[in-house]
Amino acid sequence: GAVVSQHPSRVICKSGTSVKIECRSLDFQATTMFWYRQFPKKSLMLMATSNEGSKATYEQGVEKDKFLINHASLTLSTLTVTSAHPEDSSFYICSAREFPGSKQFFGPGTRLTVL
Amino acid sequence: DQQVKQNSPSLSVQEGRISILNCDYTNSMFDYFLWYKKYPAEGPTFLISISSIKDKNEDGRFTVFLNKSAKHLSLHIVPSQPGDSAVYFCAASENDMRFGAGTRLTVKP
Numbered sequence: 047g048a049v050v051s052q053h054p055s056r057v058i059c060k061s062g063t064s065v066k067i068e069c070r071s072l073d074f075q076a077t078t079m080f081w082y083r084q085f086p087k088k089s090l091m092l093m094a095t096s097n098e099g100s101k102a103t104y105e106q107g108v109e110k111d112k113f114l115i116n117h118a119s120l121t122l123s124t125l126t127v128t129s130a131h132p133e134d135s136s137f138y139i140c141s142a143r144e145f146p147g148s149k150q151f152f153g154p155g156t157r158l159t160v161l
Numbered sequence: 162d163q164q165v166k167q168n169s170p171s172l173s174v175q176e177g178r179i180s181i182l183n184c185d186y187t188n189s190m191f192d193y194f195l196w197y198k199k200y201p202a203e204g205p206t207f208l209i210s211i212s213s214i215k216d217k218n219e220d221g222r223f224t225v226f227l228n229k230s231a232k233h234l235s236l237h238i239v240p241s242q243p244g245d246s247a248v249y250f251c252a253a254s255e256n257d258m259r260f261g262a263g264t265r266l267t268v269k270p
Binding site for chain 2: 049082139141
């Protein structure tokens, strides 16, 4: 089955610093990658959808200048949390699909802790 | 290495009948298991969870069963309704969270 990886798996940073999270599709080319944030009660919130080679589409309420998403290749998307604050501490999960309508595969997630 | 597997990509059930979605895992260190439901063009929504210290958790029409010795969990939906038609993901957590590939459930009226 298709595999999606994320790096790092966990990161601790100081308030005000920026953190980059990578999402890679390991055995398929992902034209679309999704970034989610997990909130209490285990619900996942879609933050943005990124299509390779174009700007990400952000969901309402998600600050695009704070959560920078780059999808420069068919196997890699990055999420950069800029000037992170403690309220950004969360579990961030990416998913990827090969083409519209194909199955979506999830990464293992990245736990971000901002001190 | 897929630590969480949903071997049935799709399932079709008649309205009113029971839907049983299965999930297997390989990592015995997982201590928390979750089911998510996903409609097209939407993010997954949390449905029900179970801790590894339990073998059953029930919430309305949804029941999750955990068989630790078999490393298997299942989601039962009864009675199934057409609105239950969606993709269901199981997930398992120790520190990280691992998702299965999903099972598309279709409930026919």
